Amino acid sequence: DTGVSQDPRHKITKRGQNVTFRCDPISEHNRLYWYRQTLGQGPEFLTYFQNEAQLEKSRLLSDRFSAERPKGSFSTLEIQRTEQGDSAMYLCASSFSTAPYGELFFGEGSRLTVL
Amino acid sequence: SQQGEEDPQALSIQEGENATMNCSYKTSINNLQWYRQNSGRGLVHLILIRSNEREKHSGRLRVTLDTSKKSSSLLITASRAADTASYFCATGGDSSYKLIFGSGTRLLVRP
Numbered sequence: 490d491t492g493v494s495q496d497p498r499h500k501i502t503k504r505g506q507n508v509t510f511r512c513d514p515i516s517e518h519n520r521l522y523w524y525r526q527t528l529g530q531g532p533e534f535l536t537y538f539q540n541e542a543q544l545e546k547s548r549l550l551s552d553r554f555s556a557e558r559p560k561g562s563f564s565t566l567e568i569q570r571t572e573q574g575d576s577a578m579y580l581c582a583s584s585f586s587t588a589p590y591g592e593l594f595f596g597e598g599s600r601l602t603v604l
Numbered sequence: 605s606q607q608g609e610e611d612p613q614a615l616s617i618q619e620g621e622n623a624t625m626n627c628s629y630k631t632s633i634n635n636l637q638w639y640r641q642n643s644g645r646g647l648v649h650l651i652l653i654r655s656n657e658r659e660k661h662s663g664r665l666r667v668t669l670d671t672s673k674k675s676s677s678l679l680i681t682a683s684r685a686a687d688t689a690s691y692f693c694a695t696g697g698d699s700s701y702k703l704i705f706g707s708g709t710r711l712l713v714r715p
Contacts, residue, residue: 493646520701531692531705532647545702580646586701592637593703595646 491515493596495581501602502571509567510599514583521564522593523556524580525549532580538564539586571603610693610709618714623680625709627693628673634696636669636676637703641690650678650691685715 494513502508514521519540524532535554536546540561550556553571558564568575578600582593611626627636635654639647653660653669653676660667666679680687690710694703 522702524705529708531707534702534704537702539701582647584701592649592652593647595639595648597646598644600644 493581493583493594495579495596495599497599498597499600499602501604503604504571504573506571507567507569508571508601509565510579510581510601512564512566512581512596514563514581515594518583518585518594519561520584520586521558522582522584523564523566524582526578526580526598527576535566568601571601573603576601576603610691610706612709613707614710614712616712616714617683619683619685621683623683623687623711623713625678625691625711627676627678627706629676629693629695629706630674631695633671636667637694637696638665638667638676638678639692639694639705641692641708643689647692680711683711683713685713687711688713 496511500508522537523535525535526532534547535550536556538558541558553569556566578598580598582595584591584593609628617623633655635652637652638650640650641647651662651665651667653667655671664681669676690708692705692708694705696703
């Protein structure tokens with residue numbers, strides 16, 4: 490399968506714990522995005538990378554959130570000291586930069602439940 | 605924050621009928637895209653329309669764009685039960701390359 494893959498698909502954690510999500514984009518895509526989606530809402534932009542450079546971060550991304558994309562390949566999104574309000578679906582997407590406003594290819598998401 | 609607002613929030617139709625969803629946005633755009641999401645899954649791109657286009661077709665999908673009214677519509681013709689999903693519009697075109705999504709229309713096609 491050559492699509493965007495995310496791991497884990499589901500994560501249940503207790504408040505205060507740290508969690509990390511991984512995203513493997515489509516191999517030739519150099520842009521990678523993270524979105525957060527709560528029930529009944531559309532995806533909200535968190536951050537995006539072009540190659541290994543993090544070019545934009547949303548105000549939604551508090552200092553408990555950190556994203557990395559070492560070597561411009563896979564990306565990780567870490568949430569420290571989780572809160573119940575962090576419960577959501579975390580979606581990763583990738584795209585190819587020669588299509589400046591082209592379509593995004595999404596993974597199946599990582600669903601986080603904070604108890 | 606979300607740029608687009610879809611209308612209606614929910615739509616229930618009989619198989620074979622047409623479904624029309626509307627999207628309004630606030631700022632100038634380079635393009636507008638529609639995505640589909642089945643329950644609990646990721647989003648799938650359906651169609652992209654650029655700001656200098658007024659109408660675009662893809663299979664049973666027809667998208668219109670009115671930049672003067674900052675609105676778009678998605679028409680699904682001859683709907684099928686398998687079209688049951690949430691549909692989101694997304695706009696791109698500010699100085700960055702991110703897409704801003706609307707709140708979505710939940711479509712139910714009854715067999």
